[in-house]
Amino acid sequence: MADNISLVVGGPLLRQINDKVIIVQILVMIFLCVNFSLIVTFLKKEILHTTARYILFAVTLFSDSFLLFMSDILLIFNYFEITMYVWSCIIISVLALLYNMLTPVTLTAMTLERYVAICMPLRHGELCSSRSTMRCILIIHAVSSVPSIVILSIFFASASLSSYTQYCICSAELLMFPRWQDHIRATLYQFYFIIMFITIIFCYVKIMKVAKAASGENRMSKWKGLRTVSFHGFQLLLCLIQLWCPFIETALLQISLRLFANVRYTNYILFSLAPRCLSPLIYGLRDETFSLALKNLIFFSLYKKKLRR
Known part of the structure; x- marks a missing residue:
């Protein structure tokens, strides 16, 4: 096992910080500040705590912010070749895999909530109550x-006990041992996104029928x-591209190391950082209630600063 994991026993290699x-x-600081402002808005506005779509929206904000922070820490550790114990890397990688999948699953749940609200309005209060939403979050x-449980189980079955106390440059790819585990991960992701896209298409068609039949x-x-459902579909597409990035990068690594590094950097900016801030921000601004609460929070904060002066 130890021979198959990229282990580094020496200390970190000092590298010059580049542009x-x-x-x-x-970008990470800006995006975390934006997400933090949306989270504070949710926490301070009581009406948002009792509405299913806002609670689910808050789940995506928390998970995306956590993932942004953790991925940035891993990026810095990798860049400066800072090593850690394999067991601590496993914990970080499992959490990263979990929260990476959490957002697309939550988006699917938000789509179903819109379907119930529009196509089954009489049952919306019952099916999308605060208690039901909390159960939905657990699900x-x-x-x-x-x-992540499947990947972790295969890793535990394949790894030797001595490998957990060795040092490594941490990456989620560390858990991909043996290499055929990549195919299992790809199969799982494909299955998840087929189910998610079928769900979104089903909801889109049903809502369209109701919208055409409505009036005024x-x-x-x-x-x-x-x-809103269309927007969730676009968000889900971005998440799908991000989850496929590791497979594309692995193929490029066989061609050119420089090409691999450039594509990996571009993928991180376009499909990891940007969507996890821009999508929640757009969603927050599109919703009248959330947008009004955000504006009130900002103006109130500015007003308090003026009074202190």
């Missing part, structure tokens, strides 16, 4: 944890729900 690392740190975490203000509300 790419600085750009990533600036979301359970479903999202399946890939009610029709406008239904079409707004349809646009």
